[in-house]
Amino acid sequence: MINKHVITVATIAAVAIGFLISLQFQAQKEVDSAEKIQQQRVEQTDTVMKTLQDENNSLQEEYNRISAELERYRNQNSENPYLKARLDQLKITDGTIAVTGPGVKMIVKDTGPDTDAVIPLSTDELREIVNVLRLAGAEAISINGQRIVASTSIVISGTATILVNSVPISRIGGTTYEILAIGKQDDLLDYLTNMIAIDLKQFGRKVEITRETVTIPSFKGSYTFEYASEVKKG
Amino acid sequence: MAWMMISVGMLLIGVFLVIVIKSYMADQNASSQEKNLPSLLQLEMENEQLAGENDKLLEELTKYQAGESAAALASEQLEQAKISAGLVSLSGPGIVIVLDDSDQKRSTSNGNIGNYYIHEEYLRAIVNALWNGGAEAISINDQRITSNTEIFCSGSYIKINNTRQMPPYNIVAIGNQDNLKSALQFYVWDMLGEYQQQYGITRKLEIPKESVTVPAANQYSYKYAQPVKEG
Numbered sequence: 001m002i003n004k005h006v007i008t009v010a011t012i013a014a015v016a017i018g019f020l021i022s023l024q025f026q027a028q029k030e031v032d033s034a035e036k037i038q039q040q041r042v043e044q045t046d047t048v049m050k051t052l053q054d055e056n057n058s059l060q061e062e063y064n065r066i067s068a069e070l071e072r073y074r075n076q077n078s079e080n081p082y083l084k085a086r087l088d089q090l091k092i093t094d095g096t097i098a099v100t101g102p103g104v105k106m107i108v109k110d111t112g113p114d115t116d117a118v119i120p121l122s123t124d125e126l127r128e129i130v131n132v133l134r135l136a137g138a139e140a141i142s143i144n145g146q147r148i149v150a151s152t153s154i155v156i157s158g159t160a161t162i163l164v165n166s167v168p169i170s171r172i173g174g175t176t177y178e179i180l181a182i183g184k185q186d187d188l189l190d191y192l193t194n195m196i197a198i199d200l201k202q203f204g205r206k207v208e209i210t211r212e213t214v215t216i217p218s219f220k221g222s223y224t225f226e227y228a229s230e231v232k233k234g
Numbered sequence: 235m236a237w238m239m240i241s242v243g244m245l246l247i248g249v250f251l252v253i254v255i256k257s258y259m260a261d262q263n264a265s266s267q268e269k270n271l272p273s274l275l276q277l278e279m280e281n282e283q284l285a286g287e288n289d290k291l292l293e294e295l296t297k298y299q300a301g302e303s304a305a306a307l308a309s310e311q312l313e314q315a316k317i318s319a320g321l322v323s324l325s326g327p328g329i330v331i332v333l334d335d336s337d338q339k340r341s342t343s344n345g346n347i348g349n350y351y352i353h354e355e356y357l358r359a360i361v362n363a364l365w366n367g368g369a370e371a372i373s374i375n376d377q378r379i380t381s382n383t384e385i386f387c388s389g390s391y392i393k394i395n396n397t398r399q400m401p402p403y404n405i406v407a408i409g410n411q412d413n414l415k416s417a418l419q420f421y422v423w424d425m426l427g428e429y430q431q432q433y434g435i436t437r438k439l440e441i442p443k444e445s446v447t448v449p450a451a452n453q454y455s456y457k458y459a460q461p462v463k464e465g
Contacts, residue, residue: 013239017246024249031253045274052277059284066291071463073298074308083308088461090315093381093454098462127358134384135393139459145280150320150381153366155421167279182459215462220283222290223318228370228408231323231447 092140095149095219099140103182103214104189106196109206112174116204120175123154123162129179129196130154136191138181140216144169145178147219165221180214320380324371325447326408329415331360333426334402334436349433352401354387359422360405361385367417369407371448375399378451395451402436406446415441 074084091097106129110121130148133141141148146164157163162170169175181188189209197207297307316322336350361379364372372379377394384393391398407414418439426437 010239013242017242020246021249024246024253027253049274049277052274052281055281056277056284059281059288062288063284063291066288066295070291070295070298073295073304076304080305080308083305083312087308087312087315089453089456090312090319090321092456092459092461093319093321094315095381096315096318099459100462101458101460103458123362124355124359127362128355131354131358131384131386134382135386139382139454139456148381150372150379150383151365151369152381153362155362155366161275165283167283168275171273184458216459218287220280220287222286223314225317225324225370227328227410228324228326228448230317231325 094223095140095147098216098218099182100213100215101139101182102185103138103180103212104185104192105210105212105214106177106179106181106192107206107208108177108179108200110175110177111205115174115206119203120160120170121162121177121205123156125200126154126162126164126177129192132191132195133179133181133183133188136181136183136187138183138188140182142180142216143177145217147217149219149221151221151223152219165219180216182214182216185211319453320371320378320451321453323447323450324408325445326370327411328369328406328408328442328446328448329411329418330440330442330446331405331407331418332402332436332438332440333357333360333405336434336436338434349429350435352403352435354385354392356422356426357385357392357403357405360418363417363421364405364407364409364414366421367409367414369409369414371408373406373448375404376449378449380451380454382454383451406448408446408448411441415439 088097092099108121109115111117111119126143130141130143143164146152146167146169148164152165154162154164157168160170160172161168162175169177189211192209197209200207294307294311298304317324333352333356335352338350357374361372361374374385374394377383377397377399380395383395386393388398391400392403393399423437423439426435429435430437
């Protein structure tokens with residue numbers, strides 16, 4: 001009797017196991033093919049990435065070449081050094097010239113490994129950093145390679161991507177922001193430490209501020225005046 | 235018999251686990267691809283910027299090579315740079331925004347008293363939205379907004395270009411009126427509207443038919459930043 005009972009149970013169990021195993025294989029197959037597609041996608045992304053990187057390098061080379069040649073022509077203007085100096089000053093304001101000088105570098109890790117924060121840095125926080133730097137007398141500012149000029153807007157696109165000068169600068173899964181500023185180092189350091197870093201650290205973000213001689217890239221956007229025209233003084 | 239069934243069961247659980255872990259790893263992979271997407275976009279945008287920049291430089295170079303004198307070109311550039319640096323007063327079609335503190339008697343019982351005031355963040359958010367909407371020039375209470383302009387609350391006033399500004403705040407922007415208006419509405423306008431209803435702050439948008447004027451900024455004198463010599 002007992003034997004018969006065991007056999008029944010064993011049969012049911014065997015059927016169940018068979019069913020489960022075939023289910024497993026099916027699932028395994030699906031996972032495998034998904035993995036393959038995934039792999040292909042990653043490869044494709046890598047290819048596109050590489051093409052873009054190559055393009056970037058050649059554009060950069062071209063930029064250096066043209067700039068060097070232009071500089072030669074511009075310097076022929078040596079009979080009027082005042083004009084050139086004045087132009088340079090204006091270009092620091094509109095951001096169309098790269099600048100170097102004493103300043104600070106602030107690294108902010110907003111979320112992800114080695115931070116205790118879960119909410120990414122907001123556009124409000126970035127604008128506040130820029131504002132405090134301006135208050136501290138910063139002469140030039142950049143965030144992740146984007147020069148901050150008057151007309152720079154810092155906005156969020158979709159749910160997570162922060163655009164500065166229309167260029168995305170944030171990453172999913174935690175962004176490291178590199179903020180550079182040129183100006184009086186004591187002031188920049190003091191304002192950033194007391195007005196920005198304290199709050200950021202309180203949120204669990206990682207902040208590092210160092211005195212450095214920094215080089216800030218030029219603003220690559222363009223100025224168009226389609227609607228505005230000069231007011232002539234009469 | 236029972237032992238055998240248990241071992242088979244264990245085996246099954248093991249296989250399940252492997253599958254679960256595998257599919258989890260596949261998910262991880264997906265998110266690493268997602269992570270790559272922004273840097274892809276970033277590179278693409280940077281390339282676009284660089285290409286535009288190169289075109290501009292090439293144009294200038296062509297002028298030199300065509301024999302235009304350096305002096306003439308430099309003074310032409312000077313005029314352009316003055317405009318983009320904000321040192322020239324401009325006028326054109328645009329919009330005017332007026333913000334003012336609430337004049338409701340502040341019954342301290344009704345929550346946070348800060349809600350009755352216009353804060354620096356509102357001004358910054360509006361300026362940011364207007365640039366995003368393609369503004370060509372912006373001023374607040376006749377202070378031109380330049381790359382060095384701070385908008386900073388110091389208690390009873392807001393510091394702009396190192397001057398003290400009090401409410402009401404008149405924000406003037408030159409540009410395409412429709413674009414300016416929609417950028418404003420997209421980013422900040424509704425939030426301010428709620429404050430208007432609840433606390434009685436003033437939030438006014440005018441779209442005048444006649445042109446608006448934005449004053450010139452003063453030249454900022456740079457002490458630390460040096461132009462980088464190319465090449």
